[in-house]
Amino acid sequence: MKFIDLYPTDVRLELGTIHFSAASIIRYAEKFDPQSFHLDAEAAKNSVFEGLCASGWQTSASWMKCFLNFWSKEARRLVAQGIEPPKLGPSPGFRNLKWLRPVYAGDDVTYFTTMKASRALASRPGTYMNTTLNEGVNQHGDVVVTFESNDLEFD
């Protein structure tokens, strides 16, 4: 079954929630984004963010973590119901990613995905390009990140 047949367009799917501890923010930043406002709570007070906050790349990668968690459960559910799960492939990239608000130490971000379109690739029979809108929303209901992803799906 195709992803779009299981999850119709414009239906927002809740994927799960990630807690951003100070330790996880600092651990990511030490490896990938060592700027003071991601490493040091005191220094962060004097930045435009006014507090220790996660690298935008950590906020974005955490969507992937939630999606996979959601998908492994969904795949099991579908198999249990006798439905063949969609064969999802790699992503060639994404567009229009916006970090709308900082994710602060202690925040909980709930991630969503919404199917927008699926088109068959003329150049690769049996292959489809899915476009999804992806979002992260903090515990106050504020959207912190959005992006449009492209993902391959196979027959």
Add this chain to the structure above:
Amino acid sequence: MKYGFEDFTPGRSFPLGPKLVTAEEIIEFAEEFDPQPMHLSEEAGKASILGGLAASGWHTCGMLMRMTVDSYISHSPSQAGLGVDLVEWKKPVLAGDTLSGTTTVIEQRVSKTRPGMGVVKLRHELQNQRGEIVCIAELNAMLATSAETASA
């Protein structure tokens, strides 16, 4: 500080890397953020269309970020990333690859809404040791336009 907002003129470029991508780093990142088989084991990677143990695209973005911090962000009045117009993962990044590349300034303007701040649009290209482009990213970042606003 080595670079100011005024140094980010359109057409100017900054070198990125080199960065050796190890199997251990690929697996460590994937275990936390993207635990799919082709990011976790050589065998599963070889069996996938990626052709080997491959870094998560989100890991490549993290490594790109780190290369920009080491090259110029830590030597500039960078304040925040605003967003990413596009990221294209053009080819798999495999264990043992060495990434390097270039950041090129596309646009530079003073912020209309935030006094003392400027916005630059940057294009990043990362290639592997064979000269193949593996990742392209275009993003927008905010920099302080003077030392005063940088420390405010």
